[in-house]
Amino acid sequence: MLRKYLSSILLATALCTGTAYAGDVRFVVPPYSSETEPFFKEVERDFEAANPGINLVLEFTSWETLNQKLTTDIAAGSPPDLALIGTRSLTDYAAQGVAEPLDAHMTPAFKDVFIESFFSPSMIDGKLMGLPFAASARAMIVNTELFEKAGAKPPTTWDEFMGAARQISKLPGTYGFGLQGQGVEVDAYYFYALLSFGGRILKEDGMSALNSPEAIAAAQSYKQLIDDGATQPTPTSYGEAETFALFKQGKVGMVFTFPMLIPQIKKEAPNLKYEVLPIPVKTTSATYGITDTLMMFSGAKSKDEAWKVIEFLYQDKYRAAFDEREGLLPVTKAVAASDYYQKDPDMRAFTALLPVAHFAPLIPNFDQIADITVRALQRVYLGEETSEVALNRAATEIDVLRKK
Amino acid sequence: MSTALSHPPLLPLAGEGKVRGIFRMFRMSRAFWLILPGLLLTALVIGLPILILIWTAFHEVSRFGVLLSFNGFANFADVFADPLFYAALLRTIVWTAAVVLGTLLLSLPVALILNEDFAGRGFARLLILLPWSVSLTMTAVVWRWALNGQSGLFNHLLLQLGIIDTPIEWLGTAPLAFMVQIAIAILVSIPFTVTLLLGGLSSIAGDVYEAGAVDGATGWKSFRHITLPLLKPFVNIAIVLNVIYIFNSFPIIWVLTQGGPADGTDILVTYLYKLAFKFGQLGKASVVSLMMFAVLLVFTVVYAALQMRREET
Numbered sequence: 001m002l003r004k005y006l007s008s009i010l011l012a013t014a015l016c017t018g019t020a021y022a023g024d025v026r027f028v029v030p031p032y033s034s035e036t037e038p039f040f041k042e043v044e045r046d047f048e049a050a051n052p053g054i055n056l057v058l059e060f061t062s063w064e065t066l067n068q069k070l071t072t073d074i075a076a077g078s079p080p081d082l083a084l085i086g087t088r089s090l091t092d093y094a095a096q097g098v099a100e101p102l103d104a105h106m107t108p109a110f111k112d113v114f115i116e117s118f119f120s121p122s123m124i125d126g127k128l129m130g131l132p133f134a135a136s137a138r139a140m141i142v143n144t145e146l147f148e149k150a151g152a153k154p155p156t157t158w159d160e161f162m163g164a165a166r167q168i169s170k171l172p173g174t175y176g177f178g179l180q181g182q183g184v185e186v187d188a189y190y191f192y193a194l195l196s197f198g199g200r201i202l203k204e205d206g207m208s209a210l211n212s213p214e215a216i217a218a219a220q221s222y223k224q225l226i227d228d229g230a231t232q233p234t235p236t237s238y239g240e241a242e243t244f245a246l247f248k249q250g251k252v253g254m255v256f257t258f259p260m261l262i263p264q265i266k267k268e269a270p271n272l273k274y275e276v277l278p279i280p281v282k283t284t285s286a287t288y289g290i291t292d293t294l295m296m297f298s299g300a301k302s303k304d305e306a307w308k309v310i311e312f313l314y315q316d317k318y319r320a321a322f323d324e325r326e327g328l329l330p331v332t333k334a335v336a337a338s339d340y341y342q343k344d345p346d347m348r349a350f351t352a353l354l355p356v357a358h359f360a361p362l363i364p365n366f367d368q369i370a371d372i373t374v375r376a377l378q379r380v381y382l383g384e385e386t387s388e389v390a391l392n393r394a395a396t397e398i399d400v401l402r403k404k
Numbered sequence: 405m406s407t408a409l410s411h412p413p414l415l416p417l418a419g420e421g422k423v424r425g426i427f428r429m430f431r432m433s434r435a436f437w438l439i440l441p442g443l444l445l446t447a448l449v450i451g452l453p454i455l456i457l458i459w460t461a462f463h464e465v466s467r468f469g470v471l472l473s474f475n476g477f478a479n480f481a482d483v484f485a486d487p488l489f490y491a492a493l494l495r496t497i498v499w500t501a502a503v504v505l506g507t508l509l510l511s512l513p514v515a516l517i518l519n520e521d522f523a524g525r526g527f528a529r530l531l532i533l534l535p536w537s538v539s540l541t542m543t544a545v546v547w548r549w550a551l552n553g554q555s556g557l558f559n560h561l562l563l564q565l566g567i568i569d570t571p572i573e574w575l576g577t578a579p580l581a582f583m584v585q586i587a588i589a590i591l592v593s594i595p596f597t598v599t600l601l602l603g604g605l606s607s608i609a610g611d612v613y614e615a616g617a618v619d620g621a622t623g624w625k626s627f628r629h630i631t632l633p634l635l636k637p638f639v640n641i642a643i644v645l646n647v648i649y650i651f652n653s654f655p656i657i658w659v660l661t662q663g664g665p666a667d668g669t670d671i672l673v674t675y676l677y678k679l680a681f682k683f684g685q686l687g688k689a690s691v692v693s694l695m696m697f698a699v700l701l702v703f704t705v706v707y708a709a710l711q712m713r714r715e716e717t
Contacts, residue, residue: 068681075469075686092684096466181576182664234576236665237553246554368683378666382577 130293158282181235219387276349289357467684515601544659578668604638
């Protein structure tokens with residue numbers, strides 16, 4: 001009874017707001033940068049010109065509110081047709097039966113567009129639940145001018161990295177290492193160190209590996225840098241944007257980052273002299289990577305039309321424009337073979353790290369696990385707890401979730 | 405509904421006895437029928453979501469709001485077993501009390517000054533009320549950048565004035581960040597509270613003060629024994645309304661720290677948001693919503709009671 005009322009209210013709302021006509025394809029897009037919206041607007045214009053009768057409705061929402069938007073849309077019974085999501089969330093969507101398997105739509109020719117290995121994160125129980133849309137392996141970017149001033153050498157090992165961070169911090173108003181301690185991806189920022197120390201996010205048996213000696217030592221080395229004044233003071237007030245802003249302002253010598261920072265630097269700080277280098281090595285040459293997925297919803301109202309949008313979007317012309325403007329790594333063969341990715345030294349440095357990249361594990365409740373990890377790290381950075389105490393407890397809390 | 409019916413008739417009725425009784429019943433039922441459509445609509449818009457919320461709280465719920473199975477008080481037990489809930493609850497009490505009292509203590513003198521006649525009073529009133537017109541989220545975003553440790557305007561200003569000699573990271577540690585958030589919440593609550601108090605002050609007739617002055621009440625005495633008692637109903641309403649607004653105020657804390665670092669600035673409403681939309685624990689989240697609703701309902705009833713008492717006097 002309740003449901004019936006609820007659905008009639010929702011129907012009435014949908015009719016009033018006029019968003020749900022048949023033939024509309026609703027596509028939720030979280031922007032990567034200020035380039036995202038103009039790019040998708042161009043796609044919309046071109047797509048509608050090429051496909052009269054199909055209306056592409058773009059809905060932009062920030063990465064931070066993406067899950068909230070999709071949850072409310074799905075709970076209200078009106079999911080969008082398409083959405084870009086972090087691949088790490090795909091498991092939850094697939095497990096709840098919200099994601100539409102795409103195997104039926106895939107043709108051999110279309111499959112051949114992609115770099116094969118990127119499919120594997122989207123394969124769940126043998127079905128393709130999404131298409132790779134964006135990939136980024138992370139690397140270190142250094143401000144070469146600051147290194148010269150401080151008389152330091154860009155590091156290749158973790159110990160050199162710690163030394164260089166301390167040395168650069170001696171320059172007035174300058175800090176060696178920009179450490180992100182707030183907001184999304186505080187966990188990722190720590191995983192660079194964790195992986196370099198030879199640690200893992202999950203053990204073989206799927207339980208948390210945050211209480212391993214490597215993981216504790218990695219967190220300890222970040223804390224050491226904070227205590228030595230080799231990072232910006234109180235990293236826990238620096239989100240991603242604030243940390244990268246310090247780098248663009250020339251106030252920090254090194255940051256770990258995704259390739260997306262490169263176009264931002266070129267645009268906002270064109271005079272900054274920088275170099276892209278691998279993450280410094282403690283015991284293992286490694287980095288952390290993220291992929292994003294384009295998914296279709298099982299409750300989508302216009303699946304065939306939505307598939308037309310997908311095919312349109314994966315034309316080389318659009319893929320190349322998107323990857324280059326956003327500074328992402330290619331997921332399609334043609335773009336990977338293009339001059340830009342073969343010759344541009346910055347992009348080559350990032351692409352070179354793909355073979356050693358560890359991608360976010362595909363497990364349910366990843367967001368909650370990330371939250372537990374971040375809370376533990378923040379306690380360490382603030383000096384409220386030792387890395388041993390904080391990470392041991394985090395591992396215990398995560399294991400409870402993993403056993404569910 | 406019962407309050408609407410037990411309300412005294414709007415106009416005094418002439419005559420005595422039976423005729424009056426029938427007439428009165430007719431009037432009452434007419435009033436009832438007139439407000440009925442409004443009541444039904446309100447019940448639908450406000451009541452239905454609350455019913456669904458209660459229903460949800462007793463079910464196991466999927467990440468996307470599908471009710472799976474009835475699970476009794478399991479969601480409640482989950483919430484009560486979560487240490488983060490108690491921390492957020494305690495912080496919510498501190499937050500509400502500090503912001504409401506702080507706002508009142510600052511708004512009262514401001515309202516008293518703005519009630520005096522002086523050149524440029526209109527402009528001063530405008531200045532005080534202006535922040536009201538800016539969206540709370542935008543205010544919070546501006547503060548977030550202004551409070552940035554390395555490049556924020558606020559530190560820059562303090563450094564220039566020589567008040568501090570090294571930049572302060574305002575949002576980096578939870579206790580300091582929470583104090584800053586309380587201060588900002590007080591600042592943004594002042595315009596509304598001042599307006600309310602100004603209304604109260606202007607309702608106090610001048611001759612009361614003249615009479616007081618004849619009896620020797622001036623300055624503090626006049627404030628203590630005339631202004632404050634007569635302003636009391638307005639102060640009460642300001643407290644109750646501010647409690648309602650502040651208790652579940654989301655943007656300042658969310659924009660500035662997202663409840664961090666290390667969940668050290670989480671209040672119930674940010675904790676609730678994380679439960680529902682970051683962790684997908686909608687069952688647990690509806691329990692917390694219900695509890696918040698119960699608290700706010702109490703304050704709303706208090707507000708309604710205060711309002712009615714004011715209308716009667």
